[in-house]
Amino acid sequence: MDLMGMMGKLKETQQKMEETKNRLNSVLVDEQSNDGLLQVTLTANREIKNFKIADELLQDKEMLEDYLVTVLxxxxxxxxxxxxxxxxxxxxxxxxxxxxxDMFK
Structure with missing residues (x-):
C-alpha cells in the first residue's frame, strides 16, 4: 500500500472540500411559505442572504414569527x-x- 500516495490523495481531497465549501457560498437556495407571503434565500452553507416579507405579515407578530420558524x-x-x-x-x-x-462505493 502506497502510504505517501494516499496522504497526497487525502490532502488533495481536503483542498477540493475547501474549494467546494467556498463554491457553496454562491449556491443559493430559495424557500417560501405556501402562500408566498414570506420568502427567504440562503446559501448552501446556510447563511441567510435575503428575506421578503409581505406587508400583511407585518400586522401580525405571532403569525410572522410562526412563518419565520417554518420557512427558515x-x-x-x-x-x-x-x-x-x-x-x-x-x-x-x-x-x-x-x-x-469499499463501503464508500
Missing amino acids: NKAITKATNVNEAEMAAVAQSGMPSIPGM
Missing part, C-alpha cells in the same frame, strides 16, 4: 441537503481505494 427550517433543511450531497461527492471521489474498504 425548511430552507435550512434544503440547504443542508445540497451541502451534504456536494461534500459527500467530493469526499467519495477522493477516497483512496484500500482493499476491503
Whole structure:
C-alpha cells in the first residue's frame, strides 16, 4: 500500500472540500411559505442572504414569527441537503481505494 500516495490523495481531497465549501457560498437556495407571503434565500452553507416579507405579515407578530420558524427550517433543511450531497461527492471521489474498504462505493 502506497502510504505517501494516499496522504497526497487525502490532502488533495481536503483542498477540493475547501474549494467546494467556498463554491457553496454562491449556491443559493430559495424557500417560501405556501402562500408566498414570506420568502427567504440562503446559501448552501446556510447563511441567510435575503428575506421578503409581505406587508400583511407585518400586522401580525405571532403569525410572522410562526412563518419565520417554518420557512427558515425548511430552507435550512434544503440547504443542508445540497451541502451534504456536494461534500459527500467530493469526499467519495477522493477516497483512496484500500482493499476491503469499499463501503464508500
